[in-house]
Amino acid sequence: MNIVIASGKGGTGKTTLATNLASYLALTHKVVLSDLDVEEPNSALFINGEQKQQTDKFKMIPKWNGECTACGICQEVCAYNAILQLGTHIILHAQLCHSCYACSELCPIDALPMEPVQMGVMSEIKTPVMDLIESKLNVGEEQAVPLIKETTEFIQAQYPDPVIKIYDAPPGTSCPVIEAVKTADYVILITEPTPFGLHDMSLMVGVVRDMKKPFGVVINRYGVGNDDVLDYCKKENIDVIARIPNEREIAETYSRGELLFEKFPKVKSALQNIEQHLFSLEIGVRA
Amino acid sequence: MKIVFTSKGQDLDAMMDPRFGRAEFLILYDEESESHIVFDNSESGRAAHGAGPLTAQKVYALKPDAIVTGNGPGEKAAATLKIANINMYVGAGNMAVGEALQAFQQGKLEKIEL
Numbered sequence: 445m446n447i448v449i450a451s452g453k454g455g456t457g458k459t460t461l462a463t464n465l466a467s468y469l470a471l472t473h474k475v476v477l478s479d480l481d482v483e484e485p486n487s488a489l490f491i492n493g494e495q496k497q498q499t500d501k502f503k504m505i506p507k508w509n510g511e512c513t514a515c516g517i518c519q520e521v522c523a524y525n526a527i528l529q530l531g532t533h534i535i536l537h538a539q540l541c542h543s544c545y546a547c548s549e550l551c552p553i554d555a556l557p558m559e560p561v562q563m564g565v566m567s568e569i570k571t572p573v574m575d576l577i578e579s580k581l582n583v584g585e586e587q588a589v590p591l592i593k594e595t596t597e598f599i600q601a602q603y604p605d606p607v608i609k610i611y612d613a614p615p616g617t618s619c620p621v622i623e624a625v626k627t628a629d630y631v632i633l634i635t636e637p638t639p640f641g642l643h644d645m646s647l648m649v650g651v652v653r654d655m656k657k658p659f660g661v662v663i664n665r666y667g668v669g670n671d672d673v674l675d676y677c678k679k680e681n682i683d684v685i686a687r688i689p690n691e692r693e694i695a696e697t698y699s700r701g702e703l704l705f706e707k708f709p710k711v712k713s714a715l716q717n718i719e720q721h722l723f724s725l726e727i728g729v730r731a
Numbered sequence: 732m733k734i735v736f737t738s739k740g741q742d743l744d745a746m747m748d749p750r751f752g753r754a755e756f757l758i759l760y761d762e763e764s765e766s767h768i769v770f771d772n773s774e775s776g777r778a779a780h781g782a783g784p785l786t787a788q789k790v791y792a793l794k795p796d797a798i799v800t801g802n803g804p805g806e807k808a809a810a811t812l813k814i815a816n817i818n819m820y821v822g823a824g825n826m827a828v829g830e831a832l833q834a835f836q837q838g839k840l841e842k843i844e845l
Contacts, residue, residue, distance in 0.1 A: 519788070525781025528788045530815050537807045540781045 446609045447722065448628035450652075452644030454615035457634045457664035457688065460698055462612035463490040464705050468715045470574035474607045478577040478599055480624040481614040482564060482591045485578045489701045493571035501579065502560035503590040505541050506548045508534040511555040518547035518556060527556075539586040564591045566598065575603070588620040596627045617647045625652060630725060631659035632685070632718070637669035642676055649680065660721060662714070665690040685721040686714040732762045734835065735790050736828050737800040741769045747831050749801025749824025752783035752808055758828055759793050762836075783808030791815040799823050799835050803843055813845040 449462045459479075466477035479487035506518075512532040519529045526540035527547050538561065548556045563585050569576040579595040581588055592614075599609055613624040625631055631652045635645040645661070652659045661677055666687040677684050688694070689710050697704055705712040737754030739746045748754040757770040772789065775782040787808040790798060798817055801824020803809075812819060820840040823831035834840050 525778060525785045525788075528784050528811055530788070530791050530811070533814055535784070535811050535814060537781065537784055537810075540784075540807070 445605065445722070446611065446627045446629045447632060448611045448613050448625050448630075448657075449632045449634060450613040450621055450625060450648055451615060451634050452617055452646075452648035453635065453641055456636045456641055457662075458615070459487055459490070459612055460664065460704070461632065461634050461662060461688075462610055463487050464703055464711065465715055465718060466574060466576075466610040467491070467703050468705050468712070469608055469610070469719060470571075474603075475574040475610065476577060476599060476603045476607055477574060477610045477612070478595060479579070479612045480592050480595060480620075481612060482579045482581045482588050482595070482620070483614065485580055485612075487612050488567075488569060488576060488578050490703060491569065491571055491576050493569040493576055495567055496570050497568040499566045499568075500562050501564050501566050501591055501594050503563045503587070504543045504545070504558040505538045505561045506536060506545075506556040507559045508536060509555045509557065511553055513553055515552060517550050517552070521546040521550055539584075542587065543590060563587070566591075566595055588614065589623045592620055592623040596624070600627070617644075617651050621648075622651065622655070625655055625657060628657050630722065631657045632662055633659055634662045634664050635673055636665045637663055637667075637671070637673045639669070639672070641669070642673045645673065646676065649682065658725065660685040662686045662688065662718065664688045683721070686717040688714050732797065733793070733795040734760045734762070734832070735793055735795040735798045736760060736823075736831055737772075737798075738769075738828050740828075743767065743827070743829035743832065745828055747799075747801055747823050747826050747828055751798075751800045751802065751804045752786045754786065754800070757786070757789065757793070759795060760828075760832060781807070784811050787811035787815070790817065797835070799831050799840060801825070804845070809845045819843050819845060 449458050451458050466475050469475050479485035514532045518527045524540045526537050528535045548558045564581040566579040579591050614620040633648050635641040660683040667690040736758040737748045738756045738758045739748045753776045754772050757772050758767050760767040775786045783805040784807045798819045803821040820842050822841050
């Protein structure tokens with residue numbers, strides 16, 4: 445079962461929910477947690493584990509061999525303006541390249557062979573109860589999608605069902621989030637009951653509906669703001685599967701890098717609601 | 732000398748566009764004939780990524796001696812222009828194109844190292 449935790453808006457509690465839900469489910473199930481926010485992963489701050497392995501991850505980028513017939517095909521086919529032809533000189537902007545191979549395949553003199561370029565690292569961290577897979581993009585690297593894809597593919601191969609796979613998605617609704625959501629059997633949208641939370645969640649609702657993914661909503665910091673998120677979910681016929689209350693002590697505990705569910709019964713009961721909901725769905729494998 | 736201006740409009744009275752990559756128009760001015768040609772650059776403006784190099788490529792195709800703009804290029808456009816060996820002058824972002832031309836001819840604009 446692949447559970448992706450996404451939000452639209454940043455800072456609504458994706459990592460809080462991902463780390464707590466994974467740790468809670470790991471008490472009774474086989475679980476792997478993955479942080480797909482590869483630009484600044486932080487799930488590992490909340491999980492006390494030991495790093496077992498670190499692997500370099502690569503993407504494929506064309507490299508010009510210095511020859512050019514000035515045909516202009518490479519520049520024409522590049523949808524991202526990553527490759528420019530100035531006379532018989534080729535300029536490659538590797539950060540814009542989406543590794544589609546078009547320029548490389550279509551060059552009549554094969555002057556643009558693809559070669560691997562290191563883009564980040566993937567860490568495998570083990571705790572007594574579960575595994576954490578965390579990938580981190582190199583500083584200055586602009587494309588998060590290839591590393592997210594490598595990471596989800598590794599997890600799919602390494603942790604077949606019935607392992608429960610929990611993914612902490614990046615914020616926003618752009619390409620990295622889409623790549624993270626692709627893997628999902630179910631998406632949990634976590635939001636806060638504020639106008640910003642509602643606005644960005646509604647964008648994310650559009651994304652998961654377009655992608656035809658089943659989803660439900662968890663409201664974090666319940667008690668602040670207003671009832672608009674609840675009203676929206678009712679109107680749109682969206683399940684609100686749990687609420688995590690707004691309490692200063694919860695925020696303080698989080699800020700110390702500690703898990704919440706052992707200390708706060710209300711958080712634990714929210715996780716129990718989510719667990720019940722997930723296992724009532726016809727998506728996963730009961731372990 | 733042929734000079735490219737980044738502009739918001741289609742004649743010398745139009746305001747300069749201070750942006751290089753997403754400039755609305757490129758105006759190619761020929762000092763010899765005192766005439767100009769306008770090129771629509773809105774395609775670059777709509778590009779999600781790589782507007783700078785795309786505009787740099789278009790400028791290269793015009794084969795000017797100099798570019799006059801406002802803010803200057805980003806990293807990728809600069810790398811492209813450097814290879815194209817075109818000089819760039821900045822600081823004309825708040826002028827009309829005609830004023831920018833005058834300022835350029837009087838040597839009042841800063842040439843930047845690409």
